[in-house]
Amino acid sequence: MRSDRPLSRAELPIDTAALARFLMGKIVMRALPEGLVSGRIVETEAYIIGDAAGHAYRGITPRTRSLFLEPGHAYVYLAYGISSMLNVSSELPGVGAGILIRALEPLDGIPIMRRNRGIERLRDLARGPGRLAAALRIDRGLDGLDLCREGPLWLAQDSTGPGEIAESIRIGLSRDADRPLRFYSPGNPFVSGPTSLNAG
DNA sequence: TACGTGATTGCCT
DNA sequence: GGCAATCACGTAC
Structure with a gap:
């Protein structure tokens, strides 16, 4: 049986790449009016300090301010005008860095996810950052949320x-694209990305 | 005020 | 495997 106890901030690694690895296997919990939706994290990407591909690279702005919060806060933004992306802030307060949650293995509330996504296929419900945000109905309205306490959206321990x-x-990067900062569960069918990157 | 760009997805072939 | 859709944000004018 899974525990839905929120992660405590004290146990989160400060370092971005370490946190990206730490979050693997943890649970994303989402409370919706219809019920609880959750999934296991099977793919993350670190956007580290000084990363030219990171949104914090040019300093703090109204959009990116959540990346500068203490570790464990949500940074949500809209990409390509269509897809919301869920990120977790990292590093000390005032330092802009974070982790993109790229894919989830659906656990609870799968019928709700299907409705949110408008598709049936289990494997495609949360395989990809935009897809998982849609499945969990995550948008800019959740930006800045504390993910270390139970609420509309939080991170939970796994068993x-x-x-x-x-x-x-x-x-999908054009800058600083060569660093090995993506983490995934090899062989897991809910991991996104090209086959060539998913060896294991 | 205008324009270029992007941490993607879904549909078509 | 290729490509269009679509818009908020940041930068420049």
């Missing part, structure tokens, strides 16, 4: 552990 964790370069 089973992440299993094997592999790493690769990150997906």
Whole structure:
């Protein structure tokens, strides 16, 4: 049986890459009017200090201010005018860095996810950052939320552990694209990205 | 005020 | 595997 106890801030690694690895296997919990929706994190990407591909690279702005909060806050933004992306802030307060949650293995509330996504196929419900945000109905309205306490959206402990964790370069970048800052569960069918990056 | 850009997805072939 | 859709934000004018 899973525990839905929120992660405590004190147990989060400060370092961005370490936190990206730490979050593997943890649970994203989402409280919706229809019920609870949750999924296990199977893919993350770190956007570290001084990262030219990171949104905090040019300093704090109204949009990116959540990345500068203490670790464990939500940074949500809209990409390509269509897809919301869920990130977790990292590093000390005032330092802009974070982790993109790229894919979830659906656990609870799968019928709700199907409704939110408008598709049936289990494997596609939360495989990809925009897809998981849609499945959990996450948008800019949740930006800045504390993910270390139970509420509309939070991070929870897992009981089973992440299993094997592999790493690769990150997906979809044009700058600083060569660093190995993507983490995934090899062999897990709910991981996104091209086959060439998912060896294991 | 205008324009370029992007941590993607879904549909078509 | 290729490509269009679509818009908030940041920067420049």
